[in-house]
Amino acid sequence: MIISGVNLYHVRMPLVSPFETSFGRIETRDCVLVEAHAGGLSGFGECPADRDPGYSYETCDTAWHILQDFLIPAVLNQSLESANDLQDRLSMVRGHPMAKAGLEMALWDLLGKSQGRSLADMLGAVRRRVEVGVSVGIQASPEALVEAVEGYVSQGYRRIKIKIKPGRDVREATAVRARLADMRLQVDANSAYSLESAQALKGLDDLHLLLIEQPLAEDDLWDHSRLQAQFATPICLDESILSERHARQALEMGACRVINIKPGRVGGLSQAIAIHDLCYAREIPVWCGGMLETGVGRAANLALAGLPGFSLPGDISATERYYTEDITQEQFTLNPDSTITIPGGPGLGVTVDREKLRRYTLKKLTMP
Ligand code: NPQ
């Protein structure tokens, strides 16, 4: 497979409602879409960097620069038979995992289309539908949060994650638990606490949560291991885990008991699979995170979550939870059992709607 050309699209899509986390609030979602051409086929990938460096240091503009000036030149007109071939070509770029992940995903889509195989099949998925939950942003009050959560429960979601930050944590989680005694419930702090300020979270330990996600800084495995020793509830790491090596070290250190896997954060689907395989062999539960993806990234997340070790519901909600209209012809819907069906067509199994892509594109680049 020889990639003869690549298009980049900086896309901005309006959200159904604002999404607030400990690092900020957004009303529109930006991302970079990568379209790679080979042998008359076109493959799409999604780089889930945001406009601002809140979740990670990468932004749409840094990803654009790294893709345009380093990653795409390294793969154009090279013979690539696998994601590993591609990653070998990209290994001279330090960091920038989301930029790499977008390009790798486009290659997987091309490989699948050329072989007539679905991504789920190529990755080793063992199911056709995956259990999913919903991530609920910080709301104006605990009452407003309970109301928002109940709305999602009535739509059929059977696992709820609430975003927390200092001062907006135990009271919020307690209010949701009081209303939903048996709901699978978890919280995500997006790195907003220190070992000291996280003492305020002790009350969470009585709420039968599935997990507490990323309470401390992304570069702080050690304090996570000290915090985990103080909590019965499993700590789950998200931002801290950028590679299989990080995952192994975090587990060996006791910094977490669960891992959230996102292809973008770890540099691509191939590294996501490596982390899955490590955790599966050690019987460590993993689940697929979400980055408010378009239909392109959502399709890849669904295929990944089909692997056998994904034993907890993913942050892969129905399209309508985030967008009134997506740039793919396919819109993902929630099945009555809180699952979403993995696409079965070749590659990602989605078709980008060219007219909608044009409508939401701020900037386009064609290489060479
Ligand atoms: C998480 N995702 O698990 C992330 C947070 C996240 C679904 O909670 C723009 C603005 C992009 C905010 C991507 C969910 C974002 C964002 C991810 C938040 O930590």
Ligand code: MG
């Ligand atoms: Mg998270």
